[in-house]
Amino acid sequence: MAQVQIPAPLPAPGGVFASVFPPTGIKPPKHRQRFTPAATSKIPEIKRSLNSHLRSLLGIGDEGFFYGQNRHLPNLGGPFHSHFESSPPADQIRQPTAADHAAQNAREAESPLWTSLPRWRSVVGSETMKRLLAAVLNNQMTEYVTWSYAGVYRPNLHLHLDFWVTHLFARITQKALSSLRGGQSTLDVAESDLKKWKDMATARLGALRVDELFDIVVDWDATAPAIDDLRHFTTNPATRSYLTHHFSNVLQTRLLHPGASTINILQVYISIIRAFRILDPKGVLLDRVAKKIRRYLREREDTVKVIVAGLLSDPVGEDGHGQPSSPDPEILTDLAIELSKHDGQDGGGNDGEFDWNDMEWVPDPVDAAPDYMKSKNTDVIGSLITLFDSKDVLVKELQNTLAERLLKNKADFNQEIGVLEHLKIRLGDAALQGCEVMLRDVLDSRKVDNVIRKDQGMQDDKGRPRQDSDVQLHAKILSRLFWPTMPEQAFHVPKVVQDQQETYERGFESLKQSRKLTWLNAIGQVEVELELEDRVYQEEVLPWQAAVIYAFHDNSGEVKADEPVQTATVQKTKTITDLTAELAMSPTLVRSACIFWVSKRILIEVRRDTFAVLETLPDDDDVVMMGDDDTGRPGNRQKQQPHDSAAAAVAAEVAAAQAAKEAEEAERKQKIAMYHQFIVSMLTNQGAMPLPRIAMMLGIVVPGGFPFSNEELKEFLAGMIRDGVLEVGHGGAYKVSS
């Protein structure tokens, strides 16, 4: 006799995936049984037909299979279909009636299996038959679960599975076994066996769902019932650890790699939080799964940006449906919705561990990680806010984004106010004080602006400007200490504006004693109206763009050139150099502004770096532009397609980006002086140090981290050596020159 050894069903770890048959039902072999070659050669064939007969009996792979009578009985519900999708909703499947059983038994009796079993037994013996039966049934359970349930997420699935195990799997198994024994044993299934088979089926289903878990999470909301299936599965530490382990691995390969955008990862993380909160309200599973994601997200540089943008995003399209109609894929609007949904929760306060009157208290789950903290922050917003060790990172980014938004010309800031109020509950008033001040600044500015303009005679009582032709200046007054540092790209504003600024300043200083205004010319919006010969152009642009176009303004009060565009040589032109000198603006910025106006078809580039006003629009079919890629000879004209303006717009963007980059570079250079001081001071006090140690120390002490690589640092140190500040001692250690 042979040991009944079931081939391992799946890549199956742990006891849950053990054999179909209880070990007690199988006796160890007394001695090895030897078959005649003829009998041995029959085994595969027996197995094959056993497989096919059982498949049809168990209703696997047959979408038309049903149990008993195929009709709907009132009050009792519909018939059971082995294919889950063809079944009626699981809670409406009727428990089989006597008629159903009879019908089913009659159908099963037709199966050739019952006659074959005794025949096969006589060929290979009953122990071998049992073993074959076990192997086949074991595979079929997995096959059934996969066939019937893969990708199907409907509530009450376990009722359906229970039905299948009780009325088909268990019964058929028992029937087959009794027929093998020559029909002498009963057809009743032992309670303990049934329970075991049910557990196994749940385990198989669990394994299937764990495999699918990533997709379930990605499609979250539509797939919610699948989590219910998993809840029946994750009832013991082995399955729980199987789930987290497996899922973490999937996350690692499918999500946490450079190919996934931060917004994607965050989106999935949010879904994970939602799904796992239902799966395991205690948060242990989430805690274990989320650790990797959180660590990975912390490494991503734009995580904070995405989170903050999401928080501040407008959950638009709430046109009565409550759902955003067209969420921008670039912004995590989910967060904004989640934030406004949240209403302080339970207030936090009571820490379960010290609440002596809490009769519901239960210890932390046994499989909780040692550093598991039962945090109240398992909801989406809480998890994302606590992603970083300190709130400062988040608050700082919040200030930056808020600054940008508050400086826009918006009618009201109700949404920002709302978001801040919600965040205050989470982060505390103190942390958001800066943001609060920023908000108040902007709101106060409006009043102050009105008062000053009235006092200084810049507008009449009704808020209308005094003179029509004048430039209208409105200011936002910011408390310098509370706002993030603004990129300062200084330039001269036109004289008219400057005059207004001075008037405004006087007004402010008389209103608020001992305060002074400093103008940030680069920030703001300008509404320009350009009167050209054949058209009037109106748009809101950036101050430096306005300043550049104003430079083309002539004294007659409108932007204008005397000659039509074809005679470009007599036209009023300005070169980049002229403009740079006139406006004290950086050449990149001037160029970027010019290209911007070219893209709006207000200016044209007549020669390389020389621009003129395009007073009348040429016919669209015959746009004459001087590309700056030609040799610069005036005669070399190119015919270009009308939608060149689109290309020019792109060029404008590129130029603007370059200008911004230049400003950044300038800032970086400025910082270098600081690093110089850091290095000198460090080497003076701590003695000679090798390069890696210097890099490490700078990383620790420089606020905001040290942005250079080791190579750049080496270069920098070499520069300091050339300047005679440092010298290299033995062992490559740097030290201060004495």
Added chain:
Amino acid sequence: MDFTLEDTQNSVPGLPTMAEHQKLSAMPRKADTQSVTKRLQSELMTLMMSPTPGISAFPDADGNLLHWTATIVGPKDTPYADLNLKLSFEFPGNYPYIAPTVLFKTPIYHPNIDFSGRICLDILKDKWSAVYNVQTVLLSLQSLLGEPNNASPLNNEAAQLHQKDPEEYQRKVLARHQEIDD
């Protein structure tokens, strides 16, 4: 690890036990170190942004910013001219409400400094206030080098010599001085 035995069963409910006490007090203490670190970081930043000639300071490599090394270059026209004097700063967890512990690492001969480097200076003792910082302490020490307070000496001999025999004093200062290099 030491496990303190405690009768948690029989203790009065409501009064936190030792273990709970530790848990409860862990939070504020952590927040506290954070604020110290923040303060020290900003002090370091001010030192870097507006360096003062003759003094400098920098945190040690242990990374928690609570230990610094500082260097004072002896001011001109004093017996200490051009000497490099190293000091150690140790900041308590509730800095700046409590003064840092400041010691001279370089052996120094001075009326108000003893042979193990301890300093007798009022602002490091009872006159300490939270508005002082590393920079002001170093500046005070720098001026103390030139103008010792002979009324309350730690090193009596130095105080005597400083008043009566400047040349001998100068000789002793240089004899005691010893560059330390680490």
